Amino acid sequence: MKLIQVRKGQFVYYNNELHKVYSVKPMFRKSVHLYRLKDMRQILTSASEIQLCKPKHMDSFIFYGHRYTIDKEKVPEKGDYILIIKPAPDFLDRYSLNEIEKVEKIEDGNVVTSRDNGVKHHEYVTMVPGKKEGSTDIAYFDRNLVSAEQLQEDESPSLLLESDSHVKPSVGDIYIDKEKDTRFMIVALTDKDVICGHGLHVSFNDLKNEDRFTPVYREEEDL
Numbered sequence: 001m002k003l004i005q006v007r008k009g010q011f012v013y014y015n016n017e018l019h020k021v022y023s024v025k026p027m028f029r030k031s032v033h034l035y036r037l038k039d040m041r042q043i044l045t046s047a048s049e050i051q052l053c054k055p056k057h058m059d060s061f062i063f064y065g066h067r068y069t070i071d072k073e074k075v076p077e078k079g080d081y082i083l084i085i086k087p088a089p090d091f092l093d094r095y096s097l098n099e100i101e102k103v104e105k106i107e108d109g110n111v112v113t114s115r116d117n118g119v120k121h122h123e124y125v126t127m128v129p130g131k132k133e134g135s136t137d138i139a140y141f142d143r144n145l146v147s148a149e150q151l152q153e154d155e156s157p158s159l160l161l162e163s164d165s166h167v168k169p170s171v172g173d174i175y176i177d178k179e180k181d182t183r184f185m186i187v188a189l190t191d192k193d194v195i196c197g198h199g200l201h202v203s204f205n206d207l208k209n210e211d212r213f214t215p216v217y218r219e220e221e222d223l
Contacts, residue, residue, distance in 0.1 A: 018140070
């Protein structure tokens with residue numbers, strides 16, 4: 001399905017692979033900022049070059065080197081990922097369509113994520129690790145166009161791209177430092193490090209450690 005209007009958060013196909021719309025900048029010729037779900041590689045394109053994908057129950061796709069199956073019946077547990085398909089955030093929460101967030105705790109089916117968002121049970125579906133029997137592979141628009149070697153490589157976390165292909169941090173991003181139990185804002189960037197408002201210098205690779213650092217706000221997400 002060709003898109004007339006592109007919305008942040010939509011799942012789309014670009015070059016036969018599943019991507020997510022990260023932001024839309026209407027003033028630019030290539031106005032659509034995507035990242036490829038299998039490895040978080042960023043690209044800029046236009047609406048005419050992408051096709052819409054609407055994820056549903058029992059669809060299977062690759063997220064950062066691991067395959068998951070969407071299961072609307074599964075109650076998540078701590079550490080599971082959820083896909084937010086009907087976002088209705090409260091005033092203090094920051095999430096939008098098709099956000100993928102990690103569960104920190106569960107309260108009567110509602111969850112609190114590692115980004116400190118409270119997500120109600122009717123807003124999300126659970127991402128179950130692996131490819132469940134009877135699931136539909138939506139990682140590719142046409143799987144027949146993908147070689148056996150590429151299929152194997154796409155689901156090999158050890159072959160993920162280096163940090164410069166990951167969604168890069170920006171000045172103004174806010175993170176939780178779980179080790180120090182504090183929030184901080186990125187106030188400056190160097191070639192390899194971020195400088196935090198509380199004085200800490202952190203490498204790009206270390207900032208991706210979800211066991212310690214969790215993003216709660218990204219400056220570019222509001223563009």
